[in-house]
Amino acid sequence: MIENKALSMNIESRLSFEEFRKEVLNDYRLACVSREVSLLARREVLTGKAKFGIFGDGKEVAQVAMSKYFKPGDFRSGYYRDQTVAFATGIATPEQFFSQLYADPDQQHDPFSGGRQMNSHFATPNLDKDGTWLNLADMKNSAADMAPTAGQMPRSVGLAYASKMFREVEALHDLKHLSDNGNEICFATIGDASTSEGHFWESMNAAGVLQVPLAVFVWDDGYGISVPRKYQTTKNSISAALEGFRKTDGTNGFDIYNVKGWDYAGMCEVFEAAIRKIRETHVPALFHVEEITQPQGHSTSGSHERYKSKERLSWEKDFDCNLKMRSWILENALCDEETLVNIEAEAKTTSQDARKAAWEKYITPIKAEVQHFTTLASPVADAAGANAELVSQQVRELQANREPQRRDILKAASIILVKHKALKADPAVQALQQYYNNYLQAEKENYNSYLHATGANSILNVPVVPAAYNEDAITLNGYEVLNKYFDQLISNNPKVFAFGEDVGKIGDVNQGFAGLQQKHGPLRITDTGIRELTIMGQGIGMALRGLRPIAEIQYLDYLLYGLQPLSDDVASLQYRTKGIQHCPIIVRTRGHRLEGIWHSGSPMGMIINSLRGMNVCVPRNMVQAAGMYNTLLQANEPALVIESLNGYRLKEKLPSNLETFTVPLGIPEVLKEGTDVTLVTYGSMTRILEEAIVTLEEMGISCELIDVQTLLPFDIHHSIVKSLQKTNRIAFIDEDVPGGGTAFMFQQVMEQQGGYRWLDVAPRTLSAQAHRPAYGSDGDYFSKPNTEDVVKIVMEMMEE
Numbered sequence: 001m002i003e004n005k006a007l008s009m010n011i012e013s014r015l016s017f018e019e020f021r022k023e024v025l026n027d028y029r030l031a032c033v034s035r036e037v038s039l040l041a042r043r044e045v046l047t048g049k050a051k052f053g054i055f056g057d058g059k060e061v062a063q064v065a066m067s068k069y070f071k072p073g074d075f076r077s078g079y080y081r082d083q084t085v086a087f088a089t090g091i092a093t094p095e096q097f098f099s100q101l102y103a104d105p106d107q108q109h110d111p112f113s114g115g116r117q118m119n120s121h122f123a124t125p126n127l128d129k130d131g132t133w134l135n136l137a138d139m140k141n142s143a144a145d146m147a148p149t150a151g152q153m154p155r156s157v158g159l160a161y162a163s164k165m166f167r168e169v170e171a172l173h174d175l176k177h178l179s180d181n182g183n184e185i186c187f188a189t190i191g192d193a194s195t196s197e198g199h200f201w202e203s204m205n206a207a208g209v210l211q212v213p214l215a216v217f218v219w220d221d222g223y224g225i226s227v228p229r230k231y232q233t234t235k236n237s238i239s240a241a242l243e244g245f246r247k248t249d250g251t252n253g254f255d256i257y258n259v260k261g262w263d264y265a266g267m268c269e270v271f272e273a274a275i276r277k278i279r280e281t282h283v284p285a286l287f288h289v290e291e292i293t294q295p296q297g298h299s300t301s302g303s304h305e306r307y308k309s310k311e312r313l314s315w316e317k318d319f320d321c322n323l324k325m326r327s328w329i330l331e332n333a334l335c336d337e338e339t340l341v342n343i344e345a346e347a348k349t350t351s352q353d354a355r356k357a358a359w360e361k362y363i364t365p366i367k368a369e370v371q372h373f374t375t376l377a378s379p380v381a382d383a384a385g386a387n388a389e390l391v392s393q394q395v396r397e398l399q400a401n402r403e404p405q406r407r408d409i410l411k412a413a414s415i416i417l418v419k420h421k422a423l424k425a426d427p428a429v430q431a432l433q434q435y436y437n438n439y440l441q442a443e444k445e446n447y448n449s450y451l452h453a454t455g456a457n458s459i460l461n462v463p464v465v466p467a468a469y470n471e472d473a474i475t476l477n478g479y480e481v482l483n484k485y486f487d488q489l490i491s492n493n494p495k496v497f498a499f500g501e502d503v504g505k506i507g508d509v510n511q512g513f514a515g516l517q518q519k520h521g522p523l524r525i526t527d528t529g530i531r532e533l534t535i536m537g538q539g540i541g542m543a544l545r546g547l548r549p550i551a552e553i554q555y556l557d558y559l560l561y562g563l564q565p566l567s568d569d570v571a572s573l574q575y576r577t578k579g580i581q582h583c584p585i586i587v588r589t590r591g592h593r594l595e596g597i598w599h600s601g602s603p604m605g606m607i608i609n610s611l612r613g614m615n616v617c618v619p620r621n622m623v624q625a626a627g628m629y630n631t632l633l634q635a636n637e638p639a640l641v642i643e644s645l646n647g648y649r650l651k652e653k654l655p656s657n658l659e660t661f662t663v664p665l666g667i668p669e670v671l672k673e674g675t676d677v678t679l680v681t682y683g684s685m686t687r688i689l690e691e692a693i694v695t696l697e698e699m700g701i702s703c704e705l706i707d708v709q710t711l712l713p714f715d716i717h718h719s720i721v722k723s724l725q726k727t728n729r730i731a732f733i734d735e736d737v738p739g740g741g742t743a744f745m746f747q748q749v750m751e752q753q754g755g756y757r758w759l760d761v762a763p764r765t766l767s768a769q770a771h772r773p774a775y776g777s778d779g780d781y782f783s784k785p786n787t788e789d790v791v792k793i794v795m796e797m798m799e800e
Helices: 002-046 060-067 083-088 094-101 153-168 194-196 199-210 264-281 310-318 321-331 339-383 388-400 406-419 427-448 478-490 515-522 533-544 558-575 604-610 622-633 685-698 719-727 743-752 778-783 788-797
Strands: 073-075 186-191 215-217 255-260 285-290 475-477 496-501 524-527 547-550 584-590 616-617 639-644 649-654 669-672 677-679 703-707 710-712 730-733 765-768
Touching: 002 060, 002 083, 002 094, 002 321, 002 547, 060 083, 060 215, 060 264, 060 321, 073 083, 073 153, 073 533, 083 094, 083 719, 094 339, 153 186, 153 199, 153 215, 153 533, 153 558, 186 199, 194 199, 194 215, 194 427, 199 215, 199 533, 215 264, 215 427, 255 264, 264 285, 264 321, 310 388, 321 339, 339 388, 339 406, 339 427, 339 496, 388 406, 388 558, 475 478, 475 547, 478 515, 478 622, 478 649, 496 533, 515 524, 524 710, 533 547, 533 584, 558 604, 558 639, 558 669, 584 622, 604 616, 604 743, 616 622, 622 649, 677 685, 677 719, 685 703, 685 730, 685 788, 703 719, 710 743, 719 743, 730 743, 730 788, 743 765, 765 788
Parallel strands: 073 186, 186 215, 215 285, 255 285, 496 524, 496 547, 547 584, 584 639, 616 639, 677 703, 677 730, 730 765
Antiparallel strands: 475 649, 616 710, 669 703
């Protein structure tokens, strides 16, 4: 009996060792494939097949070790050198990596961005086109990468915070497709030099306060491009600099681990225990992965030999992580030299096959298009009066191009068509023109689509439900309308969370959430620190995971602190992932007229131009704001809602369908019809114009007042130009600086809608002064448009 048990244990031990051996060799194989991909990809850039390359060579072993503990449901929020993570987790294949390197617009080839992002920018889908959330809990997920250094950090906090909500909010426990009881970790990766960015520090502080399952991996290769670490980081070590953040008994904060990027066994041992702890306890951790090398330098833009000493370069060769892992495998007798040589040869073949397959898939349809163009362009040379030599030259040059691009075909066709404009009736020219038009349109779809969501996810497809009022409808202050609205919303939609500075205990500075934290709890309505950047990140991460956050910026003036992630991450997300990833965050703030430089902001031009891809709502009152929130919550698009600061105590009737009525976005509302002049505005300015219109009517001038309601989207049915056709006079009025929001509205109506054709007099714009608004009532009067300004400009138009 003893002998049998011993035999059984011996067999199990041998099987266990064999499994361990296979796993190690497979990890080494992945590291070798990733290295070969980097080497080949650099060559493709230097030979001109790709435009630019940035690779993860030197980080392979650390990333393989990390990826062993990345489970379904987890999110990667990373750094553009994470190609090995992508290969190891199955998020990407080497062939897809090369397709992205070549900027292949076919989404079947580059599923992450459809050729819109440079290499190593990965993304996984989170929503179906019918508006159904995918089974994220069963997927290995990646938030869409972006190049701004440390830009991934704010949303990493939110991705981890969502796990905290899924675990601690009972109403979310049934959403099994989105989370397995909050067991998911956000794996954030960042280069050591980028830890100098404020984004990193604010995010680490927020994670330490919130206690969320965030695992931050700092790849430390000693440099920020050419700048050594000693010029980047206090104490020459990010883990040493962060020592005060270390969690100890009875405190918050995070755990800190130091590992060597070439030490495969050491990293596996640390990562296994540490990541298990994060998953179970939700205590965040920072992993300082030191002694990383960078064999090919920073990128294909330059050579690291220019700034690294001979001693450093020699050390990097000796401590190359793949070489060190190879030695460790042999030292521990996990296989022989011949096995490793075979693995390395296989890795070369695998990467070469991936490169070749990706290139063929990229170039074959273009070459077919060259042939198609040739069959249509050549007959033009035979037309009477044609410039045969020019046509032949364009065809010859295109056919001789071994690596043609789509633009080369379009340019050649355009040159021929422009030079043969006089022959546009010729059948051959007509055929080429039709081909050009169709091809151009198809490629515009490849490169210019998906700025916004489509189908069931689009705000434009939300049914319009007008506000309904009972005969005995009560009248409330605007903030009370919002308070009743948010109370109903939080009660009936478990996915909605509201958070921001002073939002919780006191119910926000204008009382929209007054008493609601006490009713619904601090997890649903939450106070945050003064950290606008990571408030936005908190909302972004939650929205990526299927929740519906309302993230508050207390005053519009402070949006600048949180603008970078909204602009670079949220606004561009639909476009840069070609529609596969959605982030339906709602950013709530307040602005326009109040008192003083820092609380009267209306920087609409800045917002409009930096947030293309988001919806920008500018409600004139709080009932209208509630209807816009309803619309947004029925779609899956991001939005900024700017409530009017001086409207919270104005009286409004309470709709009987407060939680269900919708305000259509992109459709202006005519507040008063008129025949002499069209006045276009939004937000707080509507009340100023209403006052001015009373005076103007007494003078016999009939004004049509239009509230645009949203600046993005803007007047999708061109209703403003219809008003102009009637009045033949128009003025655009807002509180932004000259050339800001008014210039945008002017361009939209005059150019896009062709409004110039209906003008009897010069159109006008009336805006605030170029400086910030001065403090006090007189400061407001002289800084922003007032009733008298409006009366004056309309009278000038009538007298012109």
